[in-house]
Amino acid sequence: MLTFALVATVVVAAVVLTTRLRLLVRVTVDRRPGHVLALGFVAWFLAVPLEIESIAVAVDRWAGWGLSWPLLRLIACAGGFFTQTFYRLATSDRADPAQRARVTRLVRRSALFGVTALAAGLILFATMPHDVLFASGPNGRMITPGPVDPAAALTNLIILCYFTYTVASITSASWRWAAKADLAWLRRGLRIHTVGCVFGLLYCVHVAVYQIAEVFGVFPPWSEFEGDGSLIAMCLLPAFVGVTAPMWGPRLDGLARAARHYRHRRLLYPLWLRLSGSVVRLDPPRTEWHDRFRLWPGQQHALVYRRVIELWDGLLAVRPTMSGGTGLDDPDLARDIDWWLEIAQAAKVRPIDDVLAEYQGQL
Amino acid sequence: MGRRFGGTTTVDQVMRELRRRDFLHPDVRVVCQRLSRDRGRPLHLIPLPLRTSISGAWLGMPDADYIVYQSVGSSPLHQIHVIWHEIGHMLLPGHARTCEVDPATRDVLMKVLNALVPNLSPAVLSRILGRGGFSDQQEVEAEVFAGAAVRALGEQAPDSGHRNLTEAEAQIVDALVQELRV
Numbered sequence: 001m002l003t004f005a006l007v008a009t010v011v012v013a014a015v016v017l018t019t020r021l022r023l024l025v026r027v028t029v030d031r032r033p034g035h036v037l038a039l040g041f042v043a044w045f046l047a048v049p050l051e052i053e054s055i056a057v058a059v060d061r062w063a064g065w066g067l068s069w070p071l072l073r074l075i076a077c078a079g080g081f082f083t084q085t086f087y088r089l090a091t092s093d094r095a096d097p098a099q100r101a102r103v104t105r106l107v108r109r110s111a112l113f114g115v116t117a118l119a120a121g122l123i124l125f126a127t128m129p130h131d132v133l134f135a136s137g138p139n140g141r142m143i144t145p146g147p148v149d150p151a152a153a154l155t156n157l158i159i160l161c162y163f164t165y166t167v168a169s170i171t172s173a174s175w176r177w178a179a180k181a182d183l184a185w186l187r188r189g190l191r192i193h194t195v196g197c198v199f200g201l202l203y204c205v206h207v208a209v210y211q212i213a214e215v216f217g218v219f220p221p222w223s224e225f226e227g228d229g230s231l232i233a234m235c236l237l238p239a240f241v242g243v244t245a246p247m248w249g250p251r252l253d254g255l256a257r258a259a260r261h262y263r264h265r266r267l268l269y270p271l272w273l274r275l276s277g278s279v280v281r282l283d284p285p286r287t288e289w290h291d292r293f294r295l296w297p298g299q300q301h302a303l304v305y306r307r308v309i310e311l312w313d314g315l316l317a318v319r320p321t322m323s324g325g326t327g328l329d330d331p332d333l334a335r336d337i338d339w340w341l342e343i344a345q346a347a348k349v350r351p352i353d354d355v356l357a358e359y360q361g362q363l
Numbered sequence: 364m365g366r367r368f369g370g371t372t373t374v375d376q377v378m379r380e381l382r383r384r385d386f387l388h389p390d391v392r393v394v395c396q397r398l399s400r401d402r403g404r405p406l407h408l409i410p411l412p413l414r415t416s417i418s419g420a421w422l423g424m425p426d427a428d429y430i431v432y433q434s435v436g437s438s439p440l441h442q443i444h445v446i447w448h449e450i451g452h453m454l455l456p457g458h459a460r461t462c463e464v465d466p467a468t469r470d471v472l473m474k475v476l477n478a479l480v481p482n483l484s485p486a487v488l489s490r491i492l493g494r495g496g497f498s499d500q501q502e503v504e505a506e507v508f509a510g511a512a513v514r515a516l517g518e519q520a521p522d523s524g525h526r527n528l529t530e531a532e533a534q535i536v537d538a539l540v541q542e543l544r545v
């Protein structure tokens with residue numbers, strides 16, 4: 001299950017990465033946030049395979065020492081830094097010199113923290129690359145709980161401090177802007193992303209508590225990998241899904257709208273058949289099955305719109321004395337569809353002339 | 364406008380030109396104002412209870428354009444569609460010609476014309492195009508044009524406006540959306 005979740009994350013990340021990288025080649029005024037976010041995606045995308053135990057073991061076996069451990073931390077910290085920088089760039093007023101200077105200062109400070117933490121951590125790691133804490137597979141402490149060298153645990157905690165800092169900062173920015181954003185899919189996406197970030201923070205807490213516990217000789221009944229893997233999966237999946245919501249959300253809305261329009265067009269078919277017989281129609285369906293099989297989502301708005309217009313044409317042709325609404329304000333396809341659906345429903349049980357007389361003047 | 368669009372031959376080309384020159388607007392009355400300015404002659408929208416088989420007509424006078432449309436019996440959506448149909452006749456190349464209309468429609472239009480322009484010459488009638496049926500290619504083109512215009516306006520409509528946000532916050536929300544979607 002966990003492997004499946006991670007593989008699914010890789011697939012999602014790959015799709016996102018591909019789409020985001022398309023932006024890199026676009027020439028626009030200021031693509032820095034887009035470029036930084038794309039770099040963040042690259043980092044997360046590369047980090048996910050290293051979270052899979054079998055891949056980490058293969059990397060270590062190839063290197064002859066625990067290469068996957070520092071590699072994963074390096075990539076994860078880079079991912080945290082780029083994503084944090086993205087939020088800082090994207091949520092600041094770029095035209096304001098004071099804000100620009102503040103963002104530059106914060107980004108530099110984060111880079112300094114990151115380089116310092118990674119340098120210190122990697123130097124400590126270099127003194128004991130074969131330590132049991134850094135080994136992948138059943139022999140390592142990630143799989144088999146047991147005592148760890150305090151220096152190795154310290155190495156882990158130093159790097160973890162920077163990672164936690166970036167995730168906390170991303171969580172805060174994502175939460176604040178989810179509360180402020182009034183565009184539906186941005187708001188939903190940021191909220192989902194925040195949930196992912198919270199799991200990221202839980203991962204950091206889990207690692208820290210687990211390491212400290214092992215240093216003090218307390219060995220939890222579950223392996224660190226089990227806890228970390230689940231939390232990472234629960235972090236990355238919603239984070240990717242959330243941050244890409246403004247991309248796929250409107251498309252999802254479009255599909256839902258197309259399905260609704262298709263259903264309404266089909267519901268109006270019998271009435272349209274009765275009313276529009278006397279008017280010449282534009283590209284009418286040849287048969288009911290032809291109408292049914294007009295399925296392409298991109299066509300549905302135009303087809304239901306056409307149906308409504310032809311219903312009006314048909315109505316005016318058979319009842320030119322019909323009186324309805326006046327004025328050009330507030331045209332609304334949905335309202336027209338609802339009105340016609342009511343007529344279609346009523347016309348099932350009563351003569352159409354009676355129904356039309358009753359609805360006269362309502363629009 | 365007719366002259367400037369003279370080189371175009373299809374509905375798509377005319378629509379592209381309208382879009383390029385920012386003539387499209389959700390309010391068809393604004394579109395008419397822009398067209399009127401561009402053509403250098405007034406374009407009047409005349410709502411009338413036509414009560415005939417025809418639901419609209421374009422009357423191209425020597426010094427002004429009149430679009431008559433069915434004012435009762437249908438919805439704003441339908442009336443706007445009718446107006447776009449007539450605009451299609453105005454803009455699509457080769458559409459100014461005689462339209463076969465039934466006697467009742469002809470009577471109504473004659474009354475309208477006489478009210479608008481007294482002592483109307485019969486030759487003017489040769490520039491009437493109505494929306495009552497799509498029995499020939501030009502009517503079909505105008506109808507396709509109306510559908511394309513409404514669809515283009517639907518695509519232009521913003522997802523939503525910003526509520527309760529300062530201008531700076533609204534800009535940031537827009538920037539975030541722009542960065543996060545392809």
